[in-house]
Amino acid sequence: MASNLNFPDYFGYNWDAAYDCLLDWAASCDDATDVYFSISEGVQVVEEDLLIFTQLLQDVCEFQSEHQKTVRFFIVSVTTAP
Secondary structure (H helix, E strand, C coil): CCCCCCCCCCCCCCHHHHHHHHHHHHHCCCCEEEEEEEEECCCCCCHHHHHHHHHHHHHHHHHHHHCCCEEEEEEEEECCCC
């Protein structure tokens, strides 16, 4: 997420810092923005972290809505063909 959204160098790599950087990022977005995140096959996903991550994304969507902007996040699973 930090590299996809070009978080600043001082990003602290924790959920609170991610929240702050996401809101800063959102404030600089156009009126409508789509963001795609991919999860590669075989990557272990920690359910608790995924729930926190999706809540952060929801918070950003609500923030944007309050400012008459739209942001949509897509989380896709990438699998390789057999």
